[in-house]
Amino acid sequence: MKDASIKAVLGPTNTGKTHLAIERMCAHSSGVIGFPLRLLAREVYDRLVAIKGEKAVALITGEQRIEPAGARYLCCTVEAMPRSPDAAFVALDEAQLSADRERGHVFTDRLLNARGREETMLLGAATLEPMVKALVPDAEISDRPRFSTLTHIGPRKLSRLPPRSAIVAFSSEAVYAVAEMLRRFRGGAAVVMGALSPETRNKQVELFQNGEVDYIVATDAIGMGLNLDVNHVAFAGLTKFDGVRMRRLHPAEMAQIAGRAGRHQRDGTFGTLAGAGGKMGPAPEFTEEEVYAIEEHRFAPITKLFWREAEPRFDNIATLIGDLETPPRHEALRLAPEAIDLATLKRLAEEPFAATIRGHGQVRRFWEACSLPDFRQRGPDVHARFVARLWQDLQQGYIGADFVAARISELDNTSGDIDTLQGRIAAIRSWAYICQRPDWVLARDEMASRARAVEAKLSDALHARLTERFVNRRTAILMKSLGQDASMLPITLTDDGILKVEDEPLGHVEGFRFVVDAAANHADRKMLLAAAEKALPRLLGERADALAASGMEEIEIGRGAIRWKGQMLAKLRTRDGQVKPELEPARELASLSDASRANLMAALDAWLDKQLEPLEPLRKMHIAATNPDAGSQARALLLNLISGHGFVTREKAGIEHLPKEMRPFLRKIGVTFGALDIYSPMLLKPAPRQLLHALGIDRRPLQEAMLPVIPDAKKLPSGYRHAGSQAIRLDLAEKIFRSAHEARAKADKSRKFRLDLALPISIGLEEKNAERLLGQAGFRVQRAKPLAEGAFGPPRPDSWEWRPSRRKQQRSAPAASKPREGSAFAGLADLMKQG
Incomplete structure (x- = not known):
């Protein structure tokens, strides 16, 4: 077909060839562009839709069709591209792929036959020029220089790769190995491989493009026109398996991949990955000739294109195979190697059903x-x-919708690892292709829609798995920002204490103590701590100021310290002669500024004053113990009460030395003189007992509610007295003793009297335990004689008598007598009074 409007636009990557073709197509009334990847077809489709609108643009690939009625512009893969399109403009992208062993014959056919009515454009590498001249002699050839320069910078270790780098490997194992290393040391990488679905590849590319990761690891699929903001391309290997053998990349292939570095006017660099080893083999190196060829864009020209008969005869299977294996007649063409479709045809031609x-x-x-x-x-x-199996189903005419729906449903499963999901995506792509055929499946549109939906669902799951495995977003963010000023770090502290950098947790703050995220590995912990230490003074200062200005509802005293949300803010150090302890800031407050720490400590001190109000009786004892008017005997008793935290037994109180005239002074500050104990009733209430225990002053067991009666124990809570198998609170025991003395006072002159135990029993004491308690105060029960046999009437009541212990009488006697004047004892008494 002779047509003066055929133009071949040739040149290296980043020359704007595809952009030019889009502009030219938009200038025509209709157009078709064929691309090597459906990913590129979709990318250009989206651009054209933005220019021409959805109704004017169609997208056709093997697995997807978007064909609005009356669409004038068509974006498609080369295999889906019409051989004789009825369009004003036709373009073929990456035309040099005509020399590809697997797909080259399809590109060659479109290069020879796809023509536009008004303009045809062939886009490709400069190495294609001899073939264009030989096969399309009427084509107008134009060279386009690269917008930016490409420079070799030699090998780089993984730890020294510049940001915005692409690492290229040639096997999935190598891709995964590099991506795993990048995750550990640089925060992760996006992953792009030919086996991924376009949706997954798009999302992985988006991770890189939007800056969430600074690295992308890919196979040579990255060289096929993916527009990325890459500054450097590092080759993890320079050999690949081409379907027949392992071979070294050709310089033109190297340049196609390295050309991804640098976009438009921004220069790019390329090199190799040093110290790779392992699964990727020895560290690769470019030869001087290869470096020169890539930097200067000088490559050996393509001398042959692969060809296969595009319009074979269908008389029978043998004729079809013969035509597909017929060699080309033009010297610039060579017969394409046996592709998978021809290999399948030849295998199935030997099956019985082929007859x-x-x-x-x-x-x-x-x-x-x-x-x-x-x-x-x-x-x-x-x-x-x-x-x-597909052919057996097609022999029935159409494949039933129920059968196809069942096969699609079997693949609708997002569980499994990366390889499992890739396998399901490959399988669903087969069914998506089958459903796109116009005469293969009943309810074609519905089944195609279902297949695309499942592929999208699986692609989302695969993207999530890849991101989860190969991207540590937190590390990636910190690698970018650790060198910045502390105030510029995007670190925030949530209300629930989570320290985050751009919504990624670094750890959590307990009170004012930072705890690294438990999920972080050992290598990340130092980085997380370094990042947190830059922002914590400011954030914790704000937290301290907010706490000081609040009502401090969550502050509490416990285990000898002031605590907030279970974490210590200040230790409480007891001080001699004072109820209020000294506040010692916790070690965690050292990270606060001096002003914030002083403000918080002042607020805690004021808060502590209010909390200590239940201990006012104890404070009064401390004040009275320093009063010179109290006298040495009263001060000694007060010191015993203070050391006993509000109570002391009469035996240990030294009350025998206390002058009677000092008792009103002590009663005025809340001291009660009981039969067996001296105590402050106000300090036997739950609030002061709990507070003394929380302050760490009283280390005996705590009875929080200060119940009247509790089970007996070897070590009783503060404020209780043993009573047989039970224990009773001191003030209630005194109430029982007082009631017993009142009953004794009302009796006649005889020593025996009757005592009703209703009061102790109503309090909760068992009768035997009540008798034991009264026995401690000198009350003894005399059991009544039982009624004579045959007598009727109520039992005789028991009688009681009070017999104080001799030891008590002996202690009381000397206190009542006066020492002889002039004796040493009289002098000692005078000194004690003066003291």
Whole structure:
């Protein structure tokens, strides 16, 4: 076809060839562009929709069709591109892929036959120029220089790769290994491989493009026109398996990949990954010739393009195979190697059912089934069995919608690891391709929609797995920001104490103590601590100021310290002669500024004053103990009460030395003189007992509610007295003793009297325990004689008598007598009075 409007725009990457083709197509009334990847087709489709609107643009790939009625512009993969499109403009992108062993024959066919009515544009590398001249002699060839320079900077270790780098490997194992290392040391990387679905690749590329990660690890699929903001390309290897053998990349292939570095006017660099080793083999190195060729864009020209008959005859299967294996006649073309579709056709031609395939229509339909792409990449034998089953279903005319829906439903499962999800995506792509065929599936549109929905769902799950495995977003953020000023770090402290950097947790703050995230590994802990230490003084200062200005509802006293949310704010150091302890700031407050710490401590001191109000009786005892008017005997008793935290037994109080005239002085400050104990009733209430225990002053067991009666124990809580198998609070025991003395006073002159135990029993004491308690105060019960046999009437009541212990009488006697004047004892008494 001779047409003066054929233009070949050739040149290296980053020359704006694709952008030019889009501009030219938009200038025509209609147009078609064929791309090597459906990812690129979708990218350009979105750009055209923004320019021309949804109704004017169509997208056709093997697995997806968006065809608005009356669409004038078509974006498609080369395989889905019409051979003879009815459009004003036609363009073929990456035309140099005509020399590719696997897909080259399709590109060659479109290069030779796809023409626009008004303009045709062939886009490709400069190495394609001899082939264009030989096969399309009427084409107008124009060279486009690269917008930016590409410079070799030699090998770089993974730890020294510059930001915005792409690392290229040539196997999934190598890609995963590099990505894992980047996750550990640089926060992670996006992953792009040919086996990923376009949706997954788009989302992984977006991770890199929006700056969430600074690195992308990819196979050579990155060289096929992916527009990335890459500054440097590092090769993890320079050899690949091309489907036949392991070989070194050609310089033109190296340049296609390295050319991803630098966009528009921004220069780029390339090199190798040093110290890779392991699964990636020895560290690769460019030769001087390869570096020169890549930097200067000088490569050996392409001398042959792969070709295969694009319009074979369908008389029978043998004729079809013969035409597909017919060599080309032009010297610039060579017969394409046996592709997967032809290999499948030849395998199935040997099956018994192949003898039943007759006629032009049947043979064509069978060839279309054999042309199903091997998305699962399991080899010709496995793929041939899948196609054979597909053909058996197609022999019925159409594949039933229920059958297809069931197969799609089986794949609708997002569980599993990365490889499992990749396998499901490959399988669903096969069914998406099948559902796109116009004459294969009943309810085609509905089934195609279901297949695309499942593929999108699986792609989301795969993206999540890849991100979870290869991206540590927190580390990536910190690697970028650790060198910045502390005030510029995007670190915040949530209300519930989580310290975050751009919504990624660094750890949590307990009170004013920072705890590193437990999920962080050992290598990350230092980095997290370093980042937190930059922001914590400011954030904790704000927290301290807010706490000081609040009502401090969550502050409490416990285990000898003031605590907030269970964490210590200040230790409480007891001081001689004072109830109020000294506040010692906790070690965690050292990170606060002096002003914030002083403000918080002043607020805690004022708060503590209010909390100590239940201990007012104890404070009065401290004051009275320093009063010179109290006398040495009263001060001694007060010191005993203070050391006993509000009570002391009469035996230990030294009350025998206390002058009677001092008792009113002590009663005025709340001291009660009981039969067995001296105590302050106000200090036997729950609030002061709990407070003394929380302050760490009283280390005996705590009875929080200060119940009247509790079970007896070897070590009783403060404020209780033993009473047999029970214990009773001191003030209630005194009430019982007082009641017993009142009953004794009302009796006649005889020593025996009757005592009603209703009061102790109503308090909660058992009768035997009440008798034991009264026995401690000198009350003895005399059991009444039982009624004589045969006598009737109520039992005789028991009688009681009071017999104080002799030891008490002996202690009381000397106190009542006066020492003889002039004796040493009289002098000692005078000194004690003066003291």
